[in-house]
Amino acid sequence: MVVAAYPQSQVLKFMRPSSCAGTEGVFVPQYALIGTHPPNVCPMTNKAAREMAKKAYAQLPDLCKKLNVKVLLDIHLDPNHKAMMLFEAPNAEAVRDLVLMAGFGYFLELDFHLVTPIADLFKKADAMPTIY
Numbered sequence: 001m002v003v004a005a006y007p008q009s010q011v012l013k014f015m016r017p018s019s020c021a022g023t024e025g026v027f028v029p030q031y032a033l034i035g036t037h038p039p040n041v042c043p044m045t046n047k048a049a050r051e052m053a054k055k056a057y058a059q060l061p062d063l064c065k066k067l068n069v070k071v072l073l074d075i076h077l078d079p080n081h082k083a084m085m086l087f088e089a090p091n092a093e094a095v096r097d098l099v100l101m102a103g104f105g106y107f108l109e110l111d112f113h114l115v116t117p118i119a120d121l122f123k124k125a126d127a128m129p130t131i132y
Helices: 006-015 048-067 094-103 117-124
Strands: 030-036 070-076 081-090 108-116
Touching: 030 094, 048 070, 048 094, 094 108
Parallel strands: none
Antiparallel strands: 030 081, 030 108, 070 081
């Protein structure tokens, strides 16, 4: 779980009730997106990928507003060709649409994940059968 690598104070700030427009005080699901690319498609070294990345990021604020999505975390995982974004959104389709409309798929291979706080998993663990 990527989020578990962050200091607890950082993780907790992402597990609070929503701050998306119209959902204040209501829990809104979170979604993680991990993007990778080969070195030859790196925006640091590839001119076309750089232009696509600049265009994607320029559109992000307007698209987030339009789709009611909030970016909670946007980091590069050094030294790999990997990045992670954590979103708060009303549903998975809103994040999918944001990613497609922004054009992140043109220069990133994307892994999309639903996010569950570790504390919530522990609450459910005792109700699940063990196999080992």
